[in-house]
Amino acid sequence: MSDEPTTLKMVEGAPVPMGPGTESDLSLPALPAGTEMVNVIIDGRAHQVAKGANLLEACNSAGANVPYFCYHPGLSSPAVCRQCLVDVKGQPKPVPSCYTPCTDKMEVTTASPRVLDIRRQMLEFTLLNHPIDCPICDKAGECSLQQHYFDWDAKFARNDGVKVEKAKAVDIGKHIVLDQERCILCSRCIRVCAEVAKQPELTMAMRGDHEVLTTAPGRRLDNPYSLNTVDVCPVGALTSKDFRFASRVWELTSTPSVCPGCSTGCNIEVHTGKEEVKRLVPRPNDKVNKYWMCDEGRFTYKRTQTDRLGVPFVDGVPTEWDAALDQAKARLQSVLDKNPGAVGVVFSAQSTNEDLYVAAQLAFDHLGLKRAYLAGRDQGWHDDILVSADRNPNTAGAIAIGGGRLKSLIDLSQDLKKGELKALLVIGEDGVLAGDAGSAALPLQGLEALVVLAWCRDSLVDSAHVALPLAAWTEVDGTFTNKQGFVQRVRPAAPAAGDSLPTWEVLGHLGRRLGLAKDFTSARSVFLEAKQKLAYMKDADWGKTSLPVHLRFANSRG
């Protein structure tokens, strides 16, 4: 150790985020009180870390740059890639830091000549049979092997022997294609299946340079979390069928958001290319989804790209916003004038808190309606990993804002059958009345006014007197409240389809026509007002203003 004064710095064994770090919602669990701390000297500087903390995490949070392929903060460490070897004083050979717990007075050198040499040799060995695929490989640009070669090897090939040939483009699962030649045998995907999905479907077979990744005999890679293997794959061995050849990664921009697939509210990054959503990847959040998301959630963006409404319709005829809003107002007003009790509003559990707040202002505070219902997608299967049965992202928020005034769809069906409803305003979002609950044969024919706000064309929209197009979740600003009560932010990642507008804005326009003396200027202003009024949003934070990150400039993927 040098003579210079040592600095003491707290190292909390920080997991290394795997995303481009656009906005890390990753809040580390505080160390439990009474955790025993030890002193570790990393590259000549003393650091305090929890006893038994992972040495690799300790080194990297202390500012060292220890590379790795097989280590992943969310998985166990097998120490197979030998990239994270470091010198520990007193040990005859370098040790794999990802597999070494910190002990007191440990002296670590992360970049000794011996370590650098081993690192380089391992990379040379790994590259020996790696195919020359970069120009056609989906991972190029966010590939750890490329990154490590450039950072730690940077020597030309010394061997021009024939490479071992293995299977390419193997269809191993519903969503995944495997290229065995590209695989560097780090085993991250095997551990994702075994440890996250709890379905060990992948394994290694053969020996030596013929070793390959493959599915276990008679199995396919079909677990509900299979696409996480693509995220953790450091190279392009596992690729997503959906994203394969769809875009080059450096042409994408990343926007932090939240998956609307169920009430878990997994944190995600929306990756957009040429103003179109190309893929969703999980964003680490220790309290919600760790590093993962389910396969079903990955495809939630598809719904925002098909059958979009685009323009307002009045009696099935496309029209302008002003005309449509005037018509909606006129039709609702005629019923309101005759019998305010015959007007109902259907809220959606897919709306953001801001949309629900404006809807509640209009329906309850301004119009004083008594008939309000809560709609949502049907329940689905669930597990105890991430998938919730409730397939709506904001049921918690809707129930809180509704404050007991929202009735169920069964009530709606009964009220309609009894003929007590003459006008209905449906904040439909996406197909909320089209599923099993909705198909309880809602007798909508008797309505004098049916105004529907929706993203997509469906039978409900087709039967509406006035249909108003909404911007989808990938296109709006707002917050969802997940089942744990976390208020989490979605951000616009793509331009709104056609002339569609955010729900709060449409309701604001309609509200003004109905005499609501209030202007809502942005989702943020609605949020700030709701935060004042609603107890459960008291501690919610709108978050920083952040521009989408161009992945080419993120410099941290791979």
Next chain:
Amino acid sequence: METSLTSRRLVLGVQEPEDLDGPDLPTEPMPLNMGPAHPAMHGTVRMVLDVEGEKITNADIQVGYLHRCFEKESEYATYTQIFPYTDRLNYVSPMLNNVGYAMAVEKLLGICEKVPERAQYIRVIVGEMSRITDHMTCLGAGAMELGAFTVFLYMLKAREWLYELLEEVSGARLTHSYLRIGGVSADLPDGFAGKLLARIAEIREVLKDVSKLLDTNRIFRDRMDGIAIITKSEAIAWGLTGPMGRSTGFEYDVRKDHPYLVYDRFDFDVPVGSVGDNFDRYMVRVEEMHQSMRIIEQALATIPDGPVIMNDPRIALPPKAETYNSIEAMIAHFKLIMDGIHVPPGEIYSFTEGGNGELGFYIVSDGTGRPWKCRVRPPCFANISILNHILKGLFIADIVPTFGMANMIGGECDR
């Protein structure tokens, strides 16, 4: 140089502007626009003049019409992608800009010593060729604006010989983008030295002809002699460098005072003027062309064999055959193209002798493949800043030769 200037003064004397003033005629002050689209303006620049009769009382030089966001664009380009932008700074001597920029990045990378010697010689040779084309453009156009169209045609004929050779070297007549970080993009073509030496001999003849046409030409001398005199102290105060600074006797040439590349191995002189007028600026440029040719001859005679770019996958693109046949070179190629050369965090001000003077690049790196900041010190920005000072009291007709000899290049000045 010194003696010839003294002798011309003895023969012709110096005519001060006051001598031509004559009896005062009643005049009214008048604003007059010159430019931004004026045929005798080098590049797009606007001068708002206050004149009394023909006499200039104030000249407001407005630059910026050729602003292309060079510095901001550079923050979004990899270090290699910036070369084409530097070509468009001083576009009559692109090689010198390439040299200045490449050396700044190399200093930041700490690889100056590792650039192959042959590449350094090539940089000197093509740089000096560019200096000659720069001065030829300046003097040819300057003379044409004073009516000497023949000189313009002679100069451009000779300039074209050099452009042809530079095109053989780089593939492009004007926007060469020939240099790379760590060397140059390709070796000199076969037979290059012979062709260049033959052209140098011809260029010397052209310069002789031009001297005969201009040096004692009464029309030319009347417009140049004693016009727009700048003193040495003024030159230093205004930060004038290059031929404009040296015309005042300010003996500063980066190649001599802070030698870079292999300039310290060559024998060459730095010509300086004694009066600091337009004619001195003309003479200094003529002499500099001769000195550049001396340097080229020495460099061609002593250029060593060897590689022309560093053999480091982190710096230079691997050879094509390697790229297509080995994964190592493929990755290096990919990373260099997509991410760029990773320059360690830090900042550097690096300066070289450009066509118009001290060409500086100030680069700040944040450790990525793109500069965090890439600032240029364009020599002619400082050089023309003195124009307001020296044009006062001159006549409208004096603007053309004075501006011509200041040699403002819009691409460089406005960036």
